[in-house]
Amino acid sequence: MELRRGILRREPDIFEIGRKGHVGYSLPGGEGAEPSLPEHLKRSEPPRLPTVTEVEAVRHYTRLSHWNHSVELGMYPLGSCTMKYNPKLHDTLTRMPAFSRMHPMMDDASITEQLELLKNLEDALCAISGFDAVTLQPPAGAAGEFTGLAVIKAALKKRGEADQRIRVLVPDTAHGTNPASVVLNGFKPVSVQTGPEGYLTVDMVREHLDDTIAALMVTNPNTLGIYERELKEIAEEVHKAGGYVYMDGANFNALMGKVRPADIGVDVMHFNLHKTFSTPHGGGGPGAGPVGVTSELEPYLPVPRIVQDGDDYRLDWNREDSIGKVHAFLGNFDVFVRAYAYILEYGHHLETVTERAVLNARYLRARLEDVLEIPYDTDTLHEAVFTDKTLKKETGVTTMDIAKRLLDHGVHPPTVYFPLIVPGAFMVEPTETESKADLDYFVDAVKSIIQEAHENPELVKSAPHTTGIRRLDETRAARKPVLRWTPAPDSNSQ
Numbered sequence: 001m002e003l004r005r006g007i008l009r010r011e012p013d014i015f016e017i018g019r020k021g022h023v024g025y026s027l028p029g030g031e032g033a034e035p036s037l038p039e040h041l042k043r044s045e046p047p048r049l050p051t052v053t054e055v056e057a058v059r060h061y062t063r064l065s066h067w068n069h070s071v072e073l074g075m076y077p078l079g080s081c082t083m084k085y086n087p088k089l090h091d092t093l094t095r096m097p098a099f100s101r102m103h104p105m106m107d108d109a110s111i112t113e114q115l116e117l118l119k120n121l122e123d124a125l126c127a128i129s130g131f132d133a134v135t136l137q138p139p140a141g142a143a144g145e146f147t148g149l150a151v152i153k154a155a156l157k158k159r160g161e162a163d164q165r166i167r168v169l170v171p172d173t174a175h176g177t178n179p180a181s182v183v184l185n186g187f188k189p190v191s192v193q194t195g196p197e198g199y200l201t202v203d204m205v206r207e208h209l210d211d212t213i214a215a216l217m218v219t220n221p222n223t224l225g226i227y228e229r230e231l232k233e234i235a236e237e238v239h240k241a242g243g244y245v246y247m248d249g250a251n252f253n254a255l256m257g258k259v260r261p262a263d264i265g266v267d268v269m270h271f272n273l274h275k276t277f278s279t280p281h282g283g284g285g286p287g288a289g290p291v292g293v294t295s296e297l298e299p300y301l302p303v304p305r306i307v308q309d310g311d312d313y314r315l316d317w318n319r320e321d322s323i324g325k326v327h328a329f330l331g332n333f334d335v336f337v338r339a340y341a342y343i344l345e346y347g348h349h350l351e352t353v354t355e356r357a358v359l360n361a362r363y364l365r366a367r368l369e370d371v372l373e374i375p376y377d378t379d380t381l382h383e384a385v386f387t388d389k390t391l392k393k394e395t396g397v398t399t400m401d402i403a404k405r406l407l408d409h410g411v412h413p414p415t416v417y418f419p420l421i422v423p424g425a426f427m428v429e430p431t432e433t434e435s436k437a438d439l440d441y442f443v444d445a446v447k448s449i450i451q452e453a454h455e456n457p458e459l460v461k462s463a464p465h466t467t468g469i470r471r472l473d474e475t476r477a478a479r480k481p482v483l484r485w486t487p488a489p490d491s492n493s494q
C-alpha cells in the first residue's frame with residue numbers, strides 16, 4: 001500500500017497534491033456573476049494557486065498539524081522551557097466580550113473593570129512572592145530580566161552610584177538569558193562558579209563583593225533544578241556590600257506556596273507566567289514576565305502603574321523616577337486573564353502545584369537514575385539534569401541520539417545540551433500536569449532506548465525512523481529556514 005499521504009511518513013511530493021480540474025470553491029455562475037472590471041484590470045492568466053478540493057486542503061493541513069508535537073498530543077518535558085498543559089477554560093474566559101472586544105486605545109474610564117483584574121493579579125503575585133509591588137508589563141521572562149535590571153540601574157543612579165557599581169555576579173548555573181540582560185543594561189557580568197554540590201555558597205559569593213557590585217543575579221532553583229539553600233545569607237552579604245539581589249523566578253513553579261523570595265532578601269524577581277501559571281508558551285510569545293520589587297525599588301517600575309481610586313481603577317503616568325515603558329499598552333492582556341484564572345482556581349492551595357511538579361520530577365529522577373547518570377548528587381526540585389558521559393563512552397550513543405529516538409515513541413525530547421556546565425545534558429521537566437501513567441511511559445521509552453544503545457547503537461544513532469521529517473541539519477534549519485511552499489513548475493497542469 002502506498003503511504004504517500006500517511007500521517008507520519010513524508011515523501012518528497014507530499015506538497016504536490018494538486019490535480020487538474022480540482023477546485024476548492026463554488027461561485028455562483030450565470031448572468032451577472034462575472035464582475036464588471038475594466039479589461040486592463042483583469043488577469044490574463046489564471047493565478048498559480050494549488051488545484052485541490054476543499055477536503056484535500058483540509059486533510060493536507062490536518063496531516064501537517066500531526067507532524068508537529070504539542071502538549072495536547074503528549075508529554076513535552078522540556079527542562080527550563082516548561083511546557084505544561086494549558087486549561088481550555090482559560091481560553092474560553094479570554095474570549096468573553098469584555099476582554100476580546102477591548103481596544104488598546106480605550107480610555108481608563110471605559111476599562112476600569114479590566115484594570116481591576118490586572119490590579120488583582122498584581123496583588124496576588126505580591127502575596128505569593130512577598131514583594132511590595134509588581135509590574136505586569138514585560139512580555140516575556142527575558143524582558144522581565146531586562147526590566148528588573150533597568151530598575152536596579154535607575155535606583156543606583158538615584159543613589160549616585162551608577163558609574164561605580166557596574167558588576168553583576170551571575171553564577172554558572174544561571175539561565176542563558178541572565179548575562180545577556182546584564183549586558184543590555186550596561187552592566188558587566190561576572191561569572192561565579194558553583195561547587196560540586198551545584199549551588200552557591202556564601203564564601204563563593206563573598207570573595208566577589210566590593211563597592212563595584214551592582215547586584216547578584218541568581219536563578220533559583222538554578223538550571224540544575226537545585227535550590228539555592230544559602231541564598232538568605234548570601235543576600236545579607238550582598239546587601240552589606242551595597243548591592244541588590246535579583247532572582248530569576250522563572251522556575252517559581254518549584255517554590256510557589258513554599259518560599260516567598262522577598263522574605264529571604266530578594267529585591268527584584270521576574271515571574272514567567274507561561275512557566276508557572278499555565279499560560280501558553282507558543283511560538284515564543286506573546287507571554288508575560290511580570291517583575292516584583294521591594295518598596296525601595298517601586299518608584300522605578302515602568303509606567304503606567306495601575307492605581308485604585310475609590311471604586312475605580314486608572315493608569316498613573318506621573319512617576320518621575322520610572323524607567324518608562326517596556327511594552328506597548330498594558331502588556332499581553334489575554335495572558336493575564338489566564339494566569340489570574342489559574343491562581344483563583346487553586347486559591348489558597350497553590351502549593352499543590354509546586355508539590356506535584358516536584359514530586360513528578362523526583363519520580364522521574366529516581367526511576368532513571370540507574371540508567372542515566374546524574375552529575376550532581378544534591379536533591380533536585382522541579383527538574384532533573386542527566387549526563388550522557390558514561391553512555392557515550394560505552395556505546396557511542398549521545399544525548400542527541402536519545403532525543404531523536406524518543407520521537408519514535410511519540411514523546412517530545414527534553415531540553416538537550418543545557419545547562420552548559422553539564423556535558424551532554426539531558427534536562428527533564430515533567431511539570432505538575434503529567435499523570436503517573438505518562439511519566440511511566442516516558443521512563444519505559446528512555447529505558448528501552450538505552451537498552452538499544454547497548455544492543456544495537458546504530459538504530460538509535462539513525463533515529464528518528466517514523467517521523468514526517470527525519471534528522472535535520474539543525475543549524476541550516478535555524479539559519480536558513482524554508483517556510484514557504486513554492487509550486488513545482490507543472491503543478492497546475494497535472
Ligand SMILES: Cc1ncc(COP(=O)(O)O)c(C=O)c1O
Nearest residue numbers: 080081140141142175177248250
Ligand atoms: C530560568 C529561566 N529564566 C529565564 C527564561 C527566559 O524566559 P522567556 O523565554 O520567557 O524569555 C527562561 C525560559 O524559559 C528560564 O527557564
